[in-house]
Amino acid sequence: MAMRIFVSSVSEGLVEERQACKAIIRALGHNPVLFEDFTPQSEPSREACLRELADSDIYVLLLGPHYGHRFPDTGTSPTHEEWVSATASGMPRIVFRKTGATFEEEQQAFARTVSDYTSGVFRGSFEKTHELTELLARKVRELETTPSQLSYTPLAGPPAIDWLADFSERGSSSLANCSLEVHVSPIDATNYPSRVMSQIGSSLDHRLRSSGFVPGSVGFDVSADSESARVQLPQAPRASWDEPQAGQVLGIRLSKAKQLSAWASLPRDSMGSILDRSALPDQIANLLRLLGALNILEAGQYAIHAGINRNSSLTVGVFDPQRSRNTASLLSISDKPLRYVPDESASEAALTTGASEVADHLARMLLEQFQRAR
Template structure:
């Protein structure tokens, strides 16, 4: 198991020096920026790439927040926290006692420890105590229960859908998978709150690390919602295989957050892959969670696919485009859409995303005429 250690070095020098050897002694691989050799990629990109390769991320909260980078407006540790949350990595947080936190670090700690959107953290006074607690956590990892809880809805919920609005590229409809998350029992945002959140929406999207730093994000807003459009990444050739990618984030006044993304596709069209679709939905759930727009403990989740007649049930190969595909022979219209009948705990947008994504993906594929 690869264990990524994230923290500012200042004020945690002894802990960072001790952990690599200790993690190796436990039979696992430590990943720290001190071990990085010279690389052609920017430091931030290298750190996030290393984090992505890890199985678990350990966050040490000491007195210092760290250098604030102009690109993100936050520290490297804060960047790594958001990236780990977006990627659905297990995050273990240990807060050092007996030290005074800087104001920025105190604010970051509040985000990390927030009841609805953060994680429970432990604390330590000495390096020896930290290592003992880390060893216990490593041993617990294999027997952790599901973080989710479910409850039947007492009354139907009203969701805003966009299934009649397919994407278009080169005059051709592009099916989009859309995911909707609505906090249960939330009274909605005031006009002032919606405006404030609209202003920060593009920055929140960039901070997730899920879109290119150079992507030109476009904001549009009304009294009912705020929407940020994300440009598609252009392939080298029109028929190059392309994984699904987000194209739109919408925050509704009701509190609903909606995310639309392309499906995996190649020169033969868009693909509903029984293995790739749950992974994509899980990633989209974590993306929504990383935006930090929903803090209610109970939510409902629904998914759908626009223009489903332009999809095929098939296998997506990211390295090679298909040479044949079954073209749609369906004359009648059909929809791919789930309707929630239960609420889920907020862990669905984090560590429980895989468990939630699988039945959503199965339901969509089952509704497709080829999957019936």
């Protein structure tokens, strides 16, 4: 089946290479996506590029000497913004760096950011255009025949886990309303040495900002000790009590035992928090991709836990960002948290290309538990 392959780069200094990528992608039977080929559209080119990227299957980044102009609101270039978006989506990323060229300081820093990703990214270098097309053709053919990397392994018993209630203070914003939590814990992992824990913990806020999953203007509350590092985000205030509010990321945490956690508010309106059968899998998948985009976890098998804290009204319904519901069904009458404990581990693809598959299962288990114990 033909794939859409998005080619991202600054045009200056890479015009020939971009056209060569376009030609080889077409020769392989796939559809190249380059901004210079977009037809005139009513929306700004920035939004059009990100929309086309979201509809693509593979992201190709060409790193040349120039960083490109910066958007005034983010301070990043279009190429940098596309990289962040592709990383957040979990799609396969192919990166090629041009050798023999002097990189601008900003581009050198961007290249270092890209090189920091140890998994989920294929990297190569080229000097001549024909070297680039040979490398790209080889990698695309590999992706054509590579099956899903998501795999499962039975667990001998329930793994130890710290839930949100275990490390959040009673009455904190993380627990004040109904919230969703996801935890990823490596199987048979040794604890971080104190030195490594300190290094990763001090970079947690930067990793979160670079992930593309939270607005750049949001302030963070960062805390760390010898056992864990945590970044918490404030919940956006509502203009009125009946204003619908989508779920939002509220925090991430890394423990010395290498457990990586993320939590978020559930969508809500004037009738309380909402368990939306369609939206819940997407929200879980986004949290899994967020944890993968932090670029902390290494290759291996992971136990993935998910839970919902019920500290206010919770009903099954459909979230409408434009208006609140008038009626609700399946009202929660218990404040006992919903918790899914896995009986099998999943490979690291659960945090990228396999996030949707894993999230569908987690959401189904939580919804069934809600219906049994509400």
